[in-house]
Amino acid sequence: MAEDKGITAAKEDEFSEWYTQIIQKAELIEYTPVSGCLVFRPYSYEIWERVQAFLDQEFKKRGVKNAYFPLLIPESLLTKEKEHVEGFSPEVAWVTQAGNTPLSERLAIRPTSETIMYDTYRKWVQSHRDLPLKINQWCNVVRWEFKHAVPFLRTREFLWQEGHTCFATKDEADAEAHDILKLYAQAYEELYAVPVIMGRKSEKEKFAGALYTLSVETMLPNGKAIQCSTSHCLGQNFSKPFGIQFLDQKEQKQHVWQNSWGFTTRSIGIAIMTHSDDKGLVLAPAIAPIQAVVVPIIFEKTKDATIAACTEIKKQLAEFRVHVDARDEYTAGWKFNYWEMKGVPLRIEIGPKDLEKKQAVVMRRDTLKKTMVPLENLQHAISQELANMQKEMLVKARQRLQSQIITAETKEAFQKGIEEKKMVLAPFCGKPDCEEFIKEKMGGIKSITAPFDAKTPEKPCIHCNNKAEAFYYFAKSY
């Protein structure tokens, strides 16, 4: 059942409260007695299904096959790659008992599946003919965060896909890591209408066990950066401890080069925060469960004709996801608010006067702008409106993102940018020690990514004055 009341907090002033209201009132999330573990309600799960369908198809085009590996990982496997276990063990949920029997070895609920998958890959890869090996799984993972949960963004259980690939050469692994990164950026920009930045993580921020981590990042309207998705080149860091070797064409034994990459339900939260407003959710047409809602304006005398016309319109618009809200118990005004709260991209209003004039009122959720559309043009108009809305939402969000970015080549400019909640692009040495120092000194800011499109820095690292490795973004982040 939907809440009767609208959003009572302003995005601008009380971002966190505003978000908490939206995700509940728009029926996206439900809390449970397990702290940090939430229900993905049908309305948010359907968004995920659309994103899954897109990515899954793209993976398959690239020769990736789906499989499923066990949820539970023995402790001895998880600890096989040193940096990896150090990164993950503080947040592992451990199974220690089954029925009334204590287990002889603790089992980790997968926080990610490198170790259980690569122990198996060892058996599958023998010859260069077995390469490349490209496997993906869609599954749940658990990371027992002790920080405050933020629905979608940081929860103890979340849903994702994890791709795990093996190649004969580093070049192939490099190329795929970049290719998948671009695909992830495409999913954000073309489906969610969320503008992103692509780049490479610092040594300190890379994935535990990776050779390097590429990432897609964005900045939210509240001035916090967020990591959207990552694509890791693992190098031979796992193939060596796990013994994944192949005979090359010269009959020499080689360790494979590996990548892993993941896209999570976090993306839903990022899209909600990016686009929604004080009236509620705003969804991009590409991922909206309902793209247009038809609301009849009902008067007793013309009721049947009006509802019949709405049903007819739904038929005409069969290529779109259209819902007719013909409920008796609510007024048209109540329905307008309800569907605005739910973020449906277009509203089509039909009343007796509209029917006389053979027209409908079409309202766009993002701009709240109304247009009169002759019924005979409706199909074309809806198609245009949805396409425009998809495009313009991205453009608008990108303008906002750009307004949140500044470049700083001095300490003072850097400091000022951070104080103004900007994402600051600055020359940086890339060293973990230096980054640790910045983090401590400046209230938890960290490097976000070294964007691919930045110039080579001429000036030294603005923090330690040593040679800069690249321009990096810095910001407060989730």
Add this chain to the structure above:
Amino acid sequence: MAEDKGITAAKEDEFSEWYTQIIQKAELIEYTPVSGCLVFRPYSYEIWERVQAFLDQEFKKRGVKNAYFPLLIPESLLTKEKEHVEGFSPEVAWVTQAGNTPLSERLAIRPTSETIMYDTYRKWVQSHRDLPLKINQWCNVVRWEFKHAVPFLRTREFLWQEGHTCFATKDEADAEAHDILKLYAQAYEELYAVPVIMGRKSEKEKFAGALYTLSVETMLPNGKAIQCSTSHCLGQNFSKPFGIQFLDQKEQKQHVWQNSWGFTTRSIGIAIMTHSDDKGLVLAPAIAPIQAVVVPIIFEKTKDATIAACTEIKKQLAEFRVHVDARDEYTAGWKFNYWEMKGVPLRIEIGPKDLEKKQAVVMRRDTLKKTMVPLENLQHAISQELANMQKEMLVKARQRLQSQIITAETKEAFQKGIEEKKMVLAPFCGKPDCEEFIKEKMGGIKSITAPFDAKTPEKPCIHCNNKAEAFYYFAKSY
């Protein structure tokens, strides 16, 4: 990498060894260091994806929406329905620790999700207008069986869908429980080509917490019955302890009537056991990842032309799932064996002589029968062969199933049937005590189901001589 050697155990003589070889050599399963938890390799996962796609579409037609509920269930929730917890707690995997911190309350990895879902449903159902509520989730579940694992059939983790619905009346719940049961039977018969029996479980064998359990059952070639899928009417057994109530049209508070129903990856194992033979896997065309493999017969002089012709054939057959095996390193004979082992429904052989005569040899995996087909008819012929194979596999399996069934109205006939590894249909009182007695006395046989299509018994229960409630099947079972 595929095994070079074929299956070395006969289905007839060493069923279990035969099955173990098939699932490994056909690259369906991989073992892991976690006992009882297996990898679904891409070749079996793709079968699951097809079944998922079919069921998911059918659920959606019925107004069911997908969602996702947490993996972890607090002990206090799991224990809320008494019979339910008694049924499941002996096989629950418990999370007791996160990172280095002991949890204040143990968390169960879901063995099934009634309790976590219904605790939430309570918040969603208030009025008759919120009904029916129809939610499904596709997920993993863990049941820590202490019996020997049988891949697909009985593993500690498996994949499934679980549908959980609420209705205002028992009639609606009854109708849906039967409707879903029929859908499950359809998936077995029309996708897997596995013949099934529909019926109602005995009191002793019903789901822990259910009012009644409907089930789809079959008999495997080794003389063991197996439960394929179940559809439970939970009555108000959960809505009462969980407080799921609604105001009806007369403003009276009522408890909802509930169903839950599930379809699991067990189905893959049942299909493998039903159809495969001493050469390896046999897959029904509807669920086969590859429906036809094209094998070129290569001679050095005509190699290019032959491979080109194979590629051309793949294009012509674009509506089917076709793979051309043009690998250089294997002979055509090796490939024949390999694809027979993998259970691909049709093999299309093309050699230089075939090309001269504008024909191809088509072999059907189930019958191993070869046919010459003029290339110009190929598309039509493949379509026909696949359709016939799908149909005939079911017919053949149903004949075998029928040959495994007898009716017994005396103790002697019952005893003899069980000794001959039949599924025996007999009048039964339906009482748990009587069933317990039979199970102990007759080496673990149990009631399978009271089939819908049986007559009303005239004779008394053949075990206790009390009034028979219905004809029930009895057998040894998995």
